[in-house]
Amino acid sequence: MINKIDRAILELKVDGEAMYQNYLRVIENVNVIIATYESDDMGEGLQIDPQIGTCAMGSALFGWAFTLTKFAQIYCKKFGIDRSKMMEKLWGDNYFDTKGKKWKNHNKPDTEGDEDLKRAFVSFIMAPVIRLCRAAMANEMDKVEKMLPNLGITLKNDEKNLQGKHLMKNIFQKWINAAEALLEMIILKLPSPVKAQKYRAAYLYEGPPDDASCTAMKNCDKDGALMIFISKMIPTNDKGRFYAFGRVFSGTVSTGQKVRIMGPNYLPGSKNDLNIKNVQRTVIMMGGKTEAVPDIPCGNTCALIGIDAYLMKQGTIASAEDAHCIKVMKYSVSPVVRVAVDVKNAADLPKLVEGLKKLSKSDPLVQCITEASGEHIIAGCGELHVEICLKDLVEEYAKCEIRKGDPVVTYKETVTQESEKMQLSKSPNKHNRLFMKAQNLMEELSIEIEAERIGPKQDIKERKKSLVDLYEW
DSSP: OOHHHHHHHSSSSOOHHHHHHHHHHHHHHHHHHHHHHOTTSSSOOOOOOGGGGGEEEEEEETTEEEOHHHHHHHHHHHHHHHHHHHEEEEETSEETTTTTEEEESSOOOOOTTTTOOBBBBBIIIIIIHHHHHHHHHTTTTHHHHHHHHTTTTOOOHHTOOOOHHHHHHHHHHHHSSHHHHHHHHHHHSSSHHHHHHHHHHHHBBSSSSSSSSHHHHHHOOSSSEEEEOOOEEOOOTTTTOOEEEEEEEOOOOOOOOTTEEOOTTTTTTOOOTEEEEEEEEEEETTTTTEEEEEETTTSSEEEEEEEEOSSSSSSSESSTOOOOOOOOOOSSSSOOEEEEEESSSGGGGGHHHHHOOOOHHSSSSEEEEETTTTTTEEEESHHHHHHHHHHIIIIIISOSSSOOOEEEEEEOOOOOSSSSEEEEOTTTOEEEEEEEEEOOOHHHHHHHHTTSSTTSSSSSHHHHHHHHHHHHH
8 A cells, every 4th residue: 555645645735647656656666576575486476556456545544545446436337338447547648538538548639739638547536536635624615515425425514514634534534445445455356365375384384394284274274283373462451461363374273272382482392482271262353342252263363362471472373293383574674763761650650561561562573671770661663663652552551641752773883803902901900901802703602692592691600611612712
């Protein structure tokens, strides 16, 4: 979806043609990235093309968006042609000459001195969107009321009193609702689990592609070995408890079933990051509601209760003993923007601490750190991400007023090569001299330290032995 087009209309005040050129550029950039990583065994072609309805344009903030499918549906009746033909006409170099009532592939009118023709996408889609958007924002009710009957929208009496943004949002959500565009694309364009898992299973599964768990995933087999990937923790109404939300790739998960809960660091055969527990309840999440059900077969998303104590953010749930994990999502961004938070009212401190725990569990990218000085820090991937996290913290998780610091990006330095000369430092009483030079750690050692196999918690003698024997210290 191409987002934030409301800003192009209202702030940049560009015309439809400029927006079309902009969309073309954005789609081309995305397609270049897709082409780089696309391979033949990924099902059908993944290139994005508005003509086949795989691209929406809109404004997520105001909750409206459209695809060409939506407008083609309206116009194909007027022109008396097939919807798919109409979609082709609404994109690319297609122009409709209203005087001659015919389609052209160039913008020159038949008679000299007439204005150049407008591209079909601009005149049939962007022009009405821009006109209505600007009229609603400027509170020009006479213009708005003229356009509404043609679009089949009726405003209730109290809605007519709305102004500016609220009026625009209300009208556009009735006319081109983002939920409809999203659902339409999901239903018409996304492959079903049965089709998609045939080629996705090999990418997702960390183990051999021919063991029982992977075969069950490929066939989307509801009677096969259970495989679920938990992608997110969602806070429940109970204090401090979470739904483990994810998707069933194979098998059927049922209430009370004994499962293997495997965290991201689990390796088959080891006990590390593995818990064998029962699922307390299985729940379907629909919009804002949750409904408890006895079992959920593969191909569906599900939420499990009683798993939250054993998983931090993501993980795999399986039934077979030799099952491997499903790959954990790797993010290309790391949380670098940090904001310090504090409570306005000291009595709310426990609420803040509890809220930070919930926030850190429910967002896979955010980090919540408590410094030695007792300062609480939220780290996110950018200012917008941090802003959304803080909003969730205040409204959802902590439910108390907070003070927040300025966003900072910490500056970190490292050693890249051995220093050229010996450095000297004296002890405070000037009786001892220390000579030293810096050199970088080997990559293998860095990995061991990150995995906490070598570190300050380790027994000193053991640590000394491994550093001397393995790393020649």
